[in-house]
Amino acid sequence: MKHLLTSAAAALALTVAPLSPAFAQSVADGSKERPLRVLLIPADGGTESGTKADYLPVFNAISRTTGLQFDLKVGQSYGAVVEGMCNQLADIAFFGPVSYVQAHQRGCAQLLAVGVEKGASIYYAGMFAKADAPIAGVQDVKGKRVAFGDVNSASSFTFQISMLLDAGIDPVRDLAAIRMTGSHANSLAALVQGQVDVASLSFDSYEKAVKQGAVDPKTIKVIARSPAIPYPPLALNSKLPEALKTQLKSAFSTVNKAPGITPDMIRGYGGAKIDGYDTQFSEAEFNVAAQKLALLTDELKGRILKKAAER
Amino acid sequence: MGVLLALALCFVTGQRVEMGRMAVLTGEGLLAAVGLRDTSQVSAGLAGVARSLFPIQISERTEVARIENFDRARLPLFAHIETETVHDPRLNPQTLQMEDSVEQREVLVEPIGYLTHVLAKMVETLEIAFWATLLAVAMSLPLAWFSARNYSPNVVAYGVARGMVSLCRAVPELVSALLLVLAYGFGPIAGVLALALHAAGFLGKFYAEDIETADDKPQEALRAIGAGKLKVMRFAVLPQVMPQFIAYTLYVLDRNVRMATVVGLVGAGGIGQELKGRYDMYNYSHVGTILVAIFLTVFVLDQIAARLRRRFA
Numbered sequence: 225m226k227h228l229l230t231s232a233a234a235a236l237a238l239t240v241a242p243l244s245p246a247f248a249q250s251v252a253d254g255s256k257e258r259p260l261r262v263l264l265i266p267a268d269g270g271t272e273s274g275t276k277a278d279y280l281p282v283f284n285a286i287s288r289t290t291g292l293q294f295d296l297k298v299g300q301s302y303g304a305v306v307e308g309m310c311n312q313l314a315d316i317a318f319f320g321p322v323s324y325v326q327a328h329q330r331g332c333a334q335l336l337a338v339g340v341e342k343g344a345s346i347y348y349a350g351m352f353a354k355a356d357a358p359i360a361g362v363q364d365v366k367g368k369r370v371a372f373g374d375v376n377s378a379s380s381f382t383f384q385i386s387m388l389l390d391a392g393i394d395p396v397r398d399l400a401a402i403r404m405t406g407s408h409a410n411s412l413a414a415l416v417q418g419q420v421d422v423a424s425l426s427f428d429s430y431e432k433a434v435k436q437g438a439v440d441p442k443t444i445k446v447i448a449r450s451p452a453i454p455y456p457p458l459a460l461n462s463k464l465p466e467a468l469k470t471q472l473k474s475a476f477s478t479v480n481k482a483p484g485i486t487p488d489m490i491r492g493y494g495g496a497k498i499d500g501y502d503t504q505f506s507e508a509e510f511n512v513a514a515q516k517l518a519l520l521t522d523e524l525k526g527r528i529l530k531k532a533a534e535r
Numbered sequence: 536m537g538v539l540l541a542l543a544l545c546f547v548t549g550q551r552v553e554m555g556r557m558a559v560l561t562g563e564g565l566l567a568a569v570g571l572r573d574t575s576q577v578s579a580g581l582a583g584v585a586r587s588l589f590p591i592q593i594s595e596r597t598e599v600a601r602i603e604n605f606d607r608a609r610l611p612l613f614a615h616i617e618t619e620t621v622h623d624p625r626l627n628p629q630t631l632q633m634e635d636s637v638e639q640r641e642v643l644v645e646p647i648g649y650l651t652h653v654l655a656k657m658v659e660t661l662e663i664a665f666w667a668t669l670l671a672v673a674m675s676l677p678l679a680w681f682s683a684r685n686y687s688p689n690v691v692a693y694g695v696a697r698g699m700v701s702l703c704r705a706v707p708e709l710v711s712a713l714l715l716v717l718a719y720g721f722g723p724i725a726g727v728l729a730l731a732l733h734a735a736g737f738l739g740k741f742y743a744e745d746i747e748t749a750d751d752k753p754q755e756a757l758r759a760i761g762a763g764k765l766k767v768m769r770f771a772v773l774p775q776v777m778p779q780f781i782a783y784t785l786y787v788l789d790r791n792v793r794m795a796t797v798v799g800l801v802g803a804g805g806i807g808q809e810l811k812g813r814y815d816m817y818n819y820s821h822v823g824t825i826l827v828a829i830f831l832t833v834f835v836l837d838q839i840a841a842r843l844r845r846r847f848a
Contacts, residue, residue: 263721273809297721348626407811409814427626429815441633
């Protein structure tokens with residue numbers, strides 16, 4: 225009963241207490257009592273258990289080689305992971321490239337490792353249309369209804385908007401309608417159901433849809449491809465001690481050779497099989513994402529959201 | 536006159552939320568369903584959704600190569616190993632054409648693995664709803680006391696309490712959960728608190744209104760023999776309002792269960808995260824399993840609540 229009263233009092237206090245970083249836990253050091261808190265985001269969408277299953281073998285291997293302990297949590301939105309990193313709720317996080325740049329520019333995050341697949345660490349965003357639609361390239365998107373995913377997503381929003389801007393199309397003035405669907409899957413679903421003419425999603429998400437039989441690839445065509453986007457990285461909280469950062473980086477660079485690890489257990493972005501992790505990846509590689517992000521001012525995003533609310 | 540005004544209001548607002556279009560589309564859908572029309576956007580959409588949700592997913596299939604410390608000699612209960620052929624479609628970034636590669640792989644099949652996983656998540660969802668209701672009742676009792684005009688000590692306390700009750704009710708659970716995950720981290724804490732705050736606003740208001748409208752005669756009788764406010768509340772008000780209190784609380788529990796399935800969308804625990812993740816991974820048969828599980832839970836809970844109400848109210 226006393227316990228209940230205490231929690232009731234705490235809950236009552238919350239109704240008046242503003243959200244403050246004072247709730248944040250003290251600094252983690254990787255010991256059993258204070259494990260390093262890892263915040264994962266299911267890139268392109270994924271479940272809590274599935275995302276954990278993707279990364280747990282990798283972090284377990286790191287634990288075996290370094291003795292550091294990790295506590296894996298799965299977040300839901302890119303925005304929340306950026307805030308989590310900046311509010312000291314996480315020590316290591318898996319970001320989308322655009323949300324990484326956002327956190328990096330706020331001084332909260334720096335690179336830990338980037339997955340390498342067949343020697344490269346890149347993926348692509350695309351714009352898709354129905355195979356029989358009279359849309360051949362970006363310039364034909366003018367006057368069409370377009371679906372985007374999450375406003376903080378690199379490959380279902382940022383890169384498509386920048387492709388439109390590069391083609392001289394103002395996403396607010398020149399599109400018939402904007403639908404912010406919240407995810408890659410929703411964008412594609414809107415296209416398949418004929419609610420929009422063009423859908424924005426990553427190549428990986430589209431491949432997943434084909435694999436699951438959610439869409440017949442014969443009925444869909446790619447009308448535009450983004451420049452190569454750097455893989456969503458694993459990032460370190462900038463406030464971690466330098467020695468710990470170095471230790472983690474060296475452990476990740478050799479994790480594919482760690483004992484008890486099979487090549488199938490090394491997973492990266494979207495649960496895809498990767499060869500290993502590159503810890504020498506330069507921050508400059510993310511400039512391509514940073515430049516695209518710079519095009520997307522808050523003012524433009526605001527106008528896009530406003531248009532998305534129109535009917 | 537009043538009726539005319541109400542009709543005009545319905546007409547204007549109905550047009551603004553496209554009720555006319557809804558009626559047309561639904562009508563087309565119904566005509567298509569009974570064969571009087573070839574196709575309709577709605578019937579095609581709904582049929583597509585239904586086709587993809589069924590049959591629902593019961594088993595769990597895990598790639599053997601990805602399981603740590605896999606021991607062939609000791610498989611989990613009822614599980615077996617299968618070899619399957621998987622297609623791995625890739626969109627070639629140079630040609631923009633689909634390319635298919637086929638590979639063989641071994642999978643561990645647990646016949647009711649996914650169902651068990653969904654049930655475990657459903658239990659977590661129920662736990663969130665239960666604790667949210669408990670906290671909501673605890674928070675709303677003092678709120679109700681101060682929000683009842685005849686028990687609140689003064690106007691200021693009354694105003695503050697009413698303000699808090701309204702504030703709690705005004706912020707939707709999903710929005711407060713969105714903010715609470717930033718403070719408490721991803722997981723059930725944020726979900727419990729978000730649901731509890733909203734429900735406290737609801738219960739505070741309804742408890743208070745019942746206390747205000749309770750029959751005054753027994754209260755006067757107790758006051759006449761010198762009973763304090765607490766005693767009057769305990770012996771003259773509570774016995775009167777208890778049936779309604781139980782009914783409200785059960786309703787809040789019911790609502791919390793339904794909402795607890797949703798707060799996972801923003802990462803606040805429960806089955807919602809699994810639901811959204813499976814949807815984004817195009818695993819529609821998994822989504823079907825989850826929806827069936829949610830429906831059965833709400834249905835069973837409704838039956839239990841009906842029994843409780845018959846017994847106590």
